[in-house]
Amino acid sequence: MGYTDNSSTQGLDAIRSRLSRRGFLVGAAGLAAASTLSACSSPFEQGGGSSGGGGKKLTITMFVFLGGDLAKMPKEFAKEYMESNPSVSIEFYEQSNSVGYGKMLAQRKADPEKPLVNMGFFNTNTSIQGIGDEMWEPLDYSAMSNAADIRPIFQRDDSMGIGIGTDQYGLLVNPDALGSTPKSWSALWDPAYKGQVSFFNFPWYAVYTAALANGGGLDNMEPGWELWEEHADQIKLIVESNPQYMNVLSDGTAPLTSYFAGTGQQWINGGAPLEYVVPEEGAIPLPVFLQSVAGQSDDEKEVCQDIINEMLSPKWVTRWAETSIEIPANEKSETPKSLADLPAFQQSTVDGLMEIDYDIVGNSQAEWTERWNNNVVSKI
Template identity: 35%
Template sequence: MSIQKPKRSYILPAVSLAMMLALSACGGGNNANNAAGNNAAGNPDNSPAAGSGEKVKLTMFIWAGSNQDVVPKEVVAEYVKNHPNVEVTFEESSNSVMYPKMLAGKQADANNPIVNFGYFNADASAKGLNDDMWEPLDPAIVTNMKDIPESFHTADNKGIVWGVSSFALVYNKDLVKTPPTSWNDLWGSEEFKGKTALWDYMFYSYLSPLLAVKGEELGASYENPEPAFQFWADNSDQIGTLVTSNDQLKGLLDSGDALIAPFSAQVAQTWIDGGSPLAVAYPEEGAISFPYSLQVVKGSTPEQEKAANEIINELLSAEALSRYAEVTGTPVTSTAAAIPDKYKDDPSFSVEEQSKGINPDWDSLAKNSSAWKDLWDRLVKTEL
């Protein structure tokens, strides 16, 4: 059974582009093929990996924990076995930690990126477009893009959306007497007072739903976010902990030190499958739609770009995406990939559930990241 096309597009705004995920299958390739061929004399397929010269060394960014490393490490292991002239090392972390390091590295030396390619969430992808971080994918190499609907292709091929997660309300089902049903429960329920865990600076998970549900009432918007920050400041007694890693959040929820958190339903499901006493509630106003992309980092050498494109193509195969969905619970966008049996009744794989999701203004979040951090630090964190 193939995954169904969604009823709506997950369009992410971007910099000077009208939309990050504009319906655009066109896009500039790069000069990786010619440059790699020039550096791999006698190599009939122009692959730097098959050459006899120096090793092509790349660093790949992957998410830490929750089985997120399983498929990329399997695919890369197979690739380097067949391309002995390529060496891939991994950086495992979160986008909230890694992206600022990437930006600092780019500012220090644009031709020496700290990672060459990898997995990036919607927030990091939008910031990368603003910061000119991404190199276009080469559609002549990344041929498996053909199985992904054009609504998930980025303008100029600066990445490809391979999966769409849902941010919902994750809670400890053994300790919560009344399961949450609305985003209003996150900031207004007496049961969760002092027991709500929020990811520090992950504004799309608790400011975006606030803007969607109460923005008009508060006079708050992406253009005028201060009233929303002030609302959280006024309700700061709801917040028990600010977290910075998946493992930290899981530990807090498992132990009951935190009872609820807005977080990835898919990551939470892997915890539940592993025995955690948690459950996921999809708010009646809709979950946060959260696309995931694969992207190549600008500043990589032509040889690195070519190898990165080839590995990304393997990661986009129906088999690799089906396995990624199997081990992480992430809905994937390829029409060729099968929905794992255990997730066929999962709401996050449901077209109906996806169609009513809340779409954050990723462009505003990216452009105003520093200002929003200042508001959070000044208005909210001083109250904790």
């Protein structure tokens, strides 16, 4: 336990020094505790590969989304970060949140002090579920130099993660097959489009917007439920995969839906005859959060917070926006030129994003999904 690797210790000290200057380690007591940890139980002792000087590295495993270009920015960032911090090694766990988070939960139950991953990218629903499962380690925003530039909708009062960008739900339309280009959420339940609507799994946002249009909201979804339960025949089919979704929209089988602007734009870029429309009532934001996982050593927590802070810089937030097709969270980030003219990235769209209490959405998801399947899908 008394093993000391000078190259590794110096690398951790450099990161710790950055965090200390930001206020993460405060005073001599914090430094003494960190020093004791490094000498007695540092993860550097358990580390995998060797550094350029022959020392062992602290390995951080990052959860990144599987598919498309979503792993590009994290891998580019990691290469640059490891060059600047040679005592840190970043590895990747590429998976969908729906599959990967289940494995994170299983590992947490098996051994809470050995998490499957250290930090990573998580969608809104997974982020909320993780709060209920006590999966996350709170961040110290005051110690993160880039946090002050992150738009308020991406910050949480409990500091359980912080947003890097947001996709959005709006309308996705095949205007030629539909015969028009609707501009309102109400098109989804407009009798003029009966039998021409498709959805992927449970579209809580379709129930929510119907509730909102009929005097309800997230705290009173009943008006939305009543509408969809009565007009389930508005829906042509529920798809089970993105390829199926793109096909039924493109061939006119069901040319109207609400879906991610980013995915829709990828289909459009690939030649699909579709158009993304920002509803006049506003699009629904879907932030992607960076989160640190509970159960790590103090050394790992420090490095994860440093990685997250560096990822929130204008450079890397812009790169994430470019590869994920999302609105950047950092107010100092520039919208990539390839996205600047798209409807989803106009300032009016950003200013008009609906405010969603995702704690309600996350906590109600299971109950809502069951009701949707029993009372709506069964009638299609």
